[in-house]
Amino acid sequence: MSIYFTPDLSALKPYVPGEQPKDRKYIKLNTNESPFPPSQEVIKAVCSEEALRLNLYPDPDAGELCEALAQRYGVSKENVICTNGSDEALAFAFRAFCGSGRGAAFADITYGFYPVYCDLYGIKRTILPVQDDLTIKADDYIGIPETVFIANPNAQTGLSLPLDVIEKIVGSDKNRVVVADEAYVDFGGESAVGLTKRYPNLLIIGTFSKSRSLAGGRLGFAIGDRELISDLNTVRYSFHPYNINRLTMAAGIAAVGDTGYFAECVNEIIKVRAMTRQALIKRGFDVTDSRGNFLLAANKKISGRELYSRLKDMGVLVRLLPDDRIKDHIRITIGTQDQMDTLIRCVDVILKGLV
Amino acid sequence: MSIYFTPDLSALKPYVPGEQPKDRKYIKLNTNESPFPPSQEVIKAVCSEEALRLNLYPDPDAGELCEALAQRYGVSKENVICTNGSDEALAFAFRAFCGSGRGAAFADITYGFYPVYCDLYGIKRTILPVQDDLTIKADDYIGIPETVFIANPNAQTGLSLPLDVIEKIVGSDKNRVVVADEAYVDFGGESAVGLTKRYPNLLIIGTFSKSRSLAGGRLGFAIGDRELISDLNTVRYSFHPYNINRLTMAAGIAAVGDTGYFAECVNEIIKVRAMTRQALIKRGFDVTDSRGNFLLAANKKISGRELYSRLKDMGVLVRLLPDDRIKDHIRITIGTQDQMDTLIRCVDVILKGLV
Numbered sequence: 001m002s003i004y005f006t007p008d009l010s011a012l013k014p015y016v017p018g019e020q021p022k023d024r025k026y027i028k029l030n031t032n033e034s035p036f037p038p039s040q041e042v043i044k045a046v047c048s049e050e051a052l053r054l055n056l057y058p059d060p061d062a063g064e065l066c067e068a069l070a071q072r073y074g075v076s077k078e079n080v081i082c083t084n085g086s087d088e089a090l091a092f093a094f095r096a097f098c099g100s101g102r103g104a105a106f107a108d109i110t111y112g113f114y115p116v117y118c119d120l121y122g123i124k125r126t127i128l129p130v131q132d133d134l135t136i137k138a139d140d141y142i143g144i145p146e147t148v149f150i151a152n153p154n155a156q157t158g159l160s161l162p163l164d165v166i167e168k169i170v171g172s173d174k175n176r177v178v179v180a181d182e183a184y185v186d187f188g189g190e191s192a193v194g195l196t197k198r199y200p201n202l203l204i205i206g207t208f209s210k211s212r213s214l215a216g217g218r219l220g221f222a223i224g225d226r227e228l229i230s231d232l233n234t235v236r237y238s239f240h241p242y243n244i245n246r247l248t249m250a251a252g253i254a255a256v257g258d259t260g261y262f263a264e265c266v267n268e269i270i271k272v273r274a275m276t277r278q279a280l281i282k283r284g285f286d287v288t289d290s291r292g293n294f295l296l297a298a299n300k301k302i303s304g305r306e307l308y309s310r311l312k313d314m315g316v317l318v319r320l321l322p323d324d325r326i327k328d329h330i331r332i333t334i335g336t337q338d339q340m341d342t343l344i345r346c347v348d349v350i351l352k353g354l355v
Numbered sequence: 356m357s358i359y360f361t362p363d364l365s366a367l368k369p370y371v372p373g374e375q376p377k378d379r380k381y382i383k384l385n386t387n388e389s390p391f392p393p394s395q396e397v398i399k400a401v402c403s404e405e406a407l408r409l410n411l412y413p414d415p416d417a418g419e420l421c422e423a424l425a426q427r428y429g430v431s432k433e434n435v436i437c438t439n440g441s442d443e444a445l446a447f448a449f450r451a452f453c454g455s456g457r458g459a460a461f462a463d464i465t466y467g468f469y470p471v472y473c474d475l476y477g478i479k480r481t482i483l484p485v486q487d488d489l490t491i492k493a494d495d496y497i498g499i500p501e502t503v504f505i506a507n508p509n510a511q512t513g514l515s516l517p518l519d520v521i522e523k524i525v526g527s528d529k530n531r532v533v534v535a536d537e538a539y540v541d542f543g544g545e546s547a548v549g550l551t552k553r554y555p556n557l558l559i560i561g562t563f564s565k566s567r568s569l570a571g572g573r574l575g576f577a578i579g580d581r582e583l584i585s586d587l588n589t590v591r592y593s594f595h596p597y598n599i600n601r602l603t604m605a606a607g608i609a610a611v612g613d614t615g616y617f618a619e620c621v622n623e624i625i626k627v628r629a630m631t632r633q634a635l636i637k638r639g640f641d642v643t644d645s646r647g648n649f650l651l652a653a654n655k656k657i658s659g660r661e662l663y664s665r666l667k668d669m670g671v672l673v674r675l676l677p678d679d680r681i682k683d684h685i686r687i688t689i690g691t692q693d694q695m696d697t698l699i700r701c702v703d704v705i706l707k708g709l710v
Contacts, residue, residue, distance in 0.1 A: 002582035004502075004532045004556065005589070006454030014592030017415050031412055038409040046602060047402040054393040054606065055568035057386055060372050084439050087595035095475075099361030120450075120593045147359075177359045201359065213410035216601035227357035234360070237369030238475045240442035246571035247401060247602040251409065 008122065015116045018319055026317040027342060029333040032184075032294050034213040036268070036336075038251065039261040042214070045254035051246050058249055060241040065249050068256040069221055073193050078226040081233055082252070084243045086183055086207035086220030090149075091117055092235045093203060093222065097147045097177045098123045105146035107136055109323050111155040111181060130157070134288060134296075134326070138165045142172040151181040153189045156321055156331060158290020160189040167195055170202045177228070179203045184292035186211035186266050187273070193223055200225040210293055211266050212255045217248045269293050269334050276332070276340045283344075283351060298329040301354055307347075314346045363477065370471045373674055381672040382697060384688040387539075387649050389568040391623070391691075393606065394616040397569070400609035406601050413604055415596040420604050423611040424576055428548050433581040436588055437607070439598045441538055441562035441575030445504075446472055447590045448558060448577065452502045452532045453478045460501035462491055464678050466510040466536060485512070489643060489651075489681070493520045497527040506536040508544045511676055511686060513645025515544040522550055525557045532583070534558045539647035541566035541621050542628070548578055555580040565648050566621050567610045572603045624648050624689050631687070631695045638702060653684040656709055662702075669701045 001010065018031035045051060066080040073080075083089040094117035098104045103124035106114045118125040128140040134157045141148050148169065153160040170178045170192075182204055185191045196202050203224040208214035222232060236243060244252075255262070273295065280287050280297050288296045298304060308320045308330050319331040332343065356365065373386035400406060421435040428435075438444040449472035453459045458479035461469045473480040483495040489512045496503050503524065508515040525533045525547075537559055540546045548559050558579040563569035577587060591598060599607075610617070628650065635642050635652050643651045653659060663675045663685050674686040687698065 001589075002555070002580070002586050003530075004452050004583065005586040006451060006457065008455045009451070009589070012589060012593055014589050015596060016592075017412075017596045020412065020414060028411075033412060034410040036410060038407070042409065043407055046407065052393070052398055052401065054397065054571040055389040055391060056383075057372075057375065057388060057564075057570045058573070059375060084600075085595050085597055087597070091594050096361060096364070097359050100363045102361065116593045120590070175358075200357070209412075215412045215597075216409040218413070218597060218600040225357070228359065231357050231360040234356075234364070234367060234369050235475070237371075238367055238471045239446050240440050241370060241372045242440055242442070242570075242573060245439075245573040245600070245603055247606075248600055251602075 009120070012119045013116065015113045016322070019317070021317070024315070026312070026315055027335065027339050028317050029335055029339065029343065030317045030319040032210060032292070032333045033215045034210060034265060034293070035339060036213050036265045038213045038217070039255055039258040041254040041258045042251045045250040046247050048250060051250035054246060056246070057242055058244055058246045062244045062249060065244065065252045068253050069223070072256050073223055075193070075196065075223055076226070079196065079223055079229055081222050081229050081236065082244050083220045083222070083236070085209065085218040086181070086205050087113060088243065089205045089220045089222045089232070090181065092232045092239070093179055093205070094118070094123060095121055096231045096235050102176070103146040104149060105141065105144055106149040107154065109134065109154070109156050109325060111151045112322065114149050135159050136161060138169055141169045145176060147176055148178045149181060150178070151183065153184045153291040155183070156323065156326060157288045157296050158184065158292035158294060159288055160291040163190040163192060163195070166192045170195060170199045174199070174201050177201050177203055179205060181205045183207045184210060187269055187293050188291035196224050200227065203228050208252060208255055212262060213265065214251060214255055217251045219244070219248050219252045272337050272340055273334045276334060276344070279344045280347070283347060294331050294333045296326065296329050296331050299351075301351065304328045304330050307350065310350045311343070311346055314349070316343055316346050364475070367474045368471065370468045371677070374672070376672070379670070381667070381670055382690065382694050383672050384690055384694065384698065385672045385674040387565060387647070387688045388570045389565060389620060389648070390694060391568050391620045393568045393572075394610055394613040396609040396613045397606045400605040401602050403605060406605035409601060411601070412597055413599055413601045417599045417604055420599065420607045423608050424578070427611050428578055430548070430551065430578055431581070434551065434578055434584055436577050436584050436591065437599050438575045438577070438591070440564065440573040441536070441560050442468060443598065444560045444575045444577045444587070445536065447587045447594070448534055448560070449473070449478060450476055451586045451590050457531070458501040459504060460496065460499055461504040462509065464489065464509070464511050464680060466506045467677065469504050490514050491516060493524055496524045500531060502531055503533045504536060505533070506538065508539045508542070508646040510538070511678065511681060512643045512651050513539065513647035513649060514643055515646040518545040518547060518550070521547045525550060525554045529554070529556050532556050532558055534560060536560045538562045539565060542624055542648050543646035551579050555582065558583050563607060563610060567617060568620060569606060569610055572606045574599070574603050574607045627692050627695055628689045630692070631689060631699070634699045635702070638706060649686050649688045651681065651684050651686050656706065659683045659685050662705065665705045666698070666701055669704070671698055671701050
């Protein structure tokens, strides 16, 4: 830290993304990327003449992209904002809706970035612990004044709240915003996008990083009442108006358009997830009923740290999580069937060595 | 504005970027884009297999890109941070170095985003008016405790401070940061990058949007003492660690590498700028001695607004600026020689009509 760093950030603990080692080739199951390449339509769009006119600024309103998302989700263009990854949508939402003493409320086990945004902006946080079975207790989110952030399906656990529960939380108090972070929803969760038409206090956040194979393109979005979106645009235009570059814009439009490839990828992940989960359960693991493109798993015979290390030695990278309550778990991204077969073979070797 | 928008931002006035009309084809001389396409090496890099592995996250440290910039500017990788446009570098710098009552100081006529960042973060601002000839008075920046932001060459005017003046300001007080925003420096300004080795309180901000024909790719950077850069990375990792997508990363590396094309484009802009300036002066305009890829011009015979409108009607888009002190001016981006010939022909028609 320099002597110039603003004292009000001196205690800031930045988010720590999953490791991206360059020392060797791993089967990378640690950052919830898609194992499938982007749609061929995306490749074509990125390499098109229009996208490559890079000397010209992109459309600061990302009009065509917002329109494509609006059509896909059955809303209007004014209900959509696009961002440099969904992290940026979250960063804007924390700044727009949690200041002046309002505060933010979220689970103890959830996306690790929420507390970081609180520190970055000086926002008071209220932590609502998940229950022993790692599920979110909906009643905790009712009757509190804070802006609520719920990852649904939840990060780390993959556990999903049904739509009627989200509606109950949203409808219980229309004087505060509820943010449903639906990064993983396409893999079997229930999206609350439809509710945004009836609830002006519901904001949905989505990403192209998972189900649309565009983690490397950095594209996120938010959907909600036009007034909420307008507020987020006020923040965006006060941060950097040209936040989506021409290439990512073209990639996003093409990705939304290729619904066939999207369905194919998502269905394959869901299928492989089910088989992997059964294989792990058969081997004595506790595995959450995840609706994400990952599983959270623990085995009483071996610590999470030990299992993580042994797998890494064998060339398979999984995620060890910082949360104390799930420190005996590992989080495994769902890769291809082949990759998961390798994972299970490695697990067998490790477990056998313990006997 | 929704009823949920945080009250501490209710007076926030977002930045207004130059208009991007879609109604007709204009000769666009209003947003200081390069009239030249990106380097062919950039096109190749963007469409390469590695860049298009978009299902994988980009390197959050942008290691290869930082290394390329470090080599180009004769510094170490640890002295460089890359950002989603230079606006993001500015946004991070305002957050990192102006809080806890420190404040920010900058000119009244300069990049219009500086006051917006102050509002976004609740930073106290000190405005230091430029002199009647629109030059910055260096002494105003000495003996004040605020973090200083100087666009050099200055936005809007294109006027440049020599290196020894920047050094005098930086060296006058090593207890506060001086940010030199060098977005336009390649068109004839003097870069202070070399001074960062001797002054731990100097931060240089650069962009790929102008001299490297990558406005549509969104890439900016900052160079400074490793501790300053480390602070900016703390903020970046608390906002969104994967801020540079794979495509822009590849484009940036290739753009830095193609030094021949860079020199060619820059030299052409400088040549065309000189000819355009002379042509305008000959027609009775006051024109600043701009070192940017634009000219600031005024003619006593016609108001800035009138000239802007007439040119727009004729299909040439220039920028009318919100600053009251230069409201009689228009800002003209330097395009190709052909585009500038057209501009001058239109000006002649307009001036003739006034007689």
